[in-house]
Amino acid sequence: MSDSDSAETPADEPTDPSVADRARDVLSENGTGMVQDLLFAFAWVGLASLLYDFGFPTAPRWVLYMFMLAGIPAYFGFFISLEMARERSRR
Template identity: 65%
Template structure:
C-alpha cells in the first residue's frame, strides 16, 4: 500500500485544493468584469417573464399552454434584438 505525501498539492483529501481556489478566483474575476452585463441580462429576463406571465394570465387567459411557451421562446430573439439595437444606437451617437 502506498502512502500519500501530505505536501502533495494533488492530494484529493486536501481541503485546500488549489483547483477549487482557482475556480473561485476565476468566477470572482468573471463576475467583477461582467457585473453590469449580467445585471442587464437578469433584468431583461425578469421583465420578459413577468410581462409574458401577465399577458398569458389576463389577456390570453383562454389560450392553450403552448402559447405561453411560444411567448417565452420569443424572448430569445427579443433579447438579442434589443441589445443589438441598443449597441447600434450607442454607435450612432
C-alpha cells in the same frame, strides 16, 4: 521530509484557482452584462406571464411557451439595437 515540506507547492507549478476566485474573475469581467441579462429575463418572463394570465386567459398552455421563446429574438434585437444607438450617439 516533514509534512510541511510536502504541503508546499513549488513556485513554478501553477495552482488551480478556487471556485470563489473564478467566480470573482467572471463577475469582475462580465458583471454589468450579467446583471442586464438577468433584468431582461425577469422583465420578459414577467411580461409573458402577465400577457398569458390576463391578456389571453383562455389560450392554451403552448401560447405561454411561444411567448417565452419569443424572448430569444427579443433579447438579441433589444441589445443589438441598444448597441447601434450607442454607436450613433458616439459619432
